[in-house]
Amino acid sequence: MTDHSGRAICNITISADGYVAGPNQTEARPFGDDGGDGFGDKLHAWMFENPEENRAEVEELASYQAVIMGRNMFGPVRGEWDRPWNGWWGDDPVFHAADSVTHVSSRILT
Amino acid sequence: MSLVRVHNFAISLDGFGTGEGQSATAHFGHAGDRLHQWMFATRWWQPDGGGGGVDDVFTRQHDQGIGAEIMGAGKFGHPGWHEDPDWKGAWGPNPPFHSPVFVVTHHTRPPIEMEGGTTYHFVTDGIESALAQARAAADGGDVSILGGATTINQYLAGGLVDELRLHIVPITLGAGARLFEGVPPLKLELVRSRAADSVTHVTYRILT
Numbered sequence: 092m093t094d095h096s097g098r099a100i101c102n103i104t105i106s107a108d109g110y111v112a113g114p115n116q117t118e119a120r121p122f123g124d125d126g127g128d129g130f131g132d133k134l135h136a137w138m139f140e141n142p143e144e145n146r147a148e149v150e151e152l153a154s155y156q157a158v159i160m161g162r163n164m165f166g167p168v169r170g171e172w173d174r175p176w177n178g179w180w181g182d183d184p185v186f187h188a189a190d191s192v193t194h195v196s197s198r199i200l201t
Numbered sequence: 202m203s204l205v206r207v208h209n210f211a212i213s214l215d216g217f218g219t220g221e222g223q224s225a226t227a228h229f230g231h232a233g234d235r236l237h238q239w240m241f242a243t244r245w246w247q248p249d250g251g252g253g254g255v256d257d258v259f260t261r262q263h264d265q266g267i268g269a270e271i272m273g274a275g276k277f278g279h280p281g282w283h284e285d286p287d288w289k290g291a292w293g294p295n296p297p298f299h300s301p302v303f304v305v306t307h308h309t310r311p312p313i314e315m316e317g318g319t320t321y322h323f324v325t326d327g328i329e330s331a332l333a334q335a336r337a338a339a340d341g342g343d344v345s346i347l348g349g350a351t352t353i354n355q356y357l358a359g360g361l362v363d364e365l366r367l368h369i370v371p372i373t374l375g376a377g378a379r380l381f382e383g384v385p386p387l388k389l390e391l392v393r394s395r396a397a398d399s400v401t402h403v404t405y406r407i408l409t
Contacts (some may be wrong), residue, residue: 106379107387107389107405108216108380108381108384109215109216109381126386126388
């Protein structure tokens, strides 16, 4: 079990030149011009295509008790919230912060 | 077939090969010696002393298989070095290269032979000319692109590099000459990586 002890951890995938996503992000391509399908398939292949090789790192990603994310990661809506949006991750998001909250800008979701 | 390798290039985690504010007394600008401290302690750099271990292994590989080297004008000297006819490079009287070094510059100069087998040659007609001359001088050996970041980026953008060996230092610099600046997306294969105490060594093959 991982002892978090109240630390703030940034756990993120980057390209060799330091990018988290490509330019030109849109709703159809949330990771923009990312060298793949626009959903970060190449960036995150290590996680989805080689989960056993990276078991410890994959489990750690789901182990946090509270998660902070910026709204541009949360969804494609820029500026005022002009429509309902509950994230990219469906009804059971992978963050598994089930007993606490994932905070996004001025909205709170449980 | 000989390879073109970026061999032993140190960068901050945010990708800078040197800081900003380079001058005659501050060759790496505000980075100081922070990008290279891990190397200075090795036996390779200090034949009479120094430590050993992982860092030593990588810097010894510096001397293996390389027949000739290329560097940019900014690595050869501080801004304005060409105005000093006595300037013989920033690497001391016995530079660690021990091979022909082709300096890509706008300023023509006759070759300078240094102690220890390094001779600087000055190429004023571009990176491809420097590469052709380095290949010829390497006589079958590999060509090393020493740096700095600006010159490496030109070779990367030209699709001319086979292998990229980086030493990633656990600092961020925030400014300076950034590796990959202006370079279109590359496909890389991680060939080798090794985490040492004060630096992480990674070697990538660049896939075409």
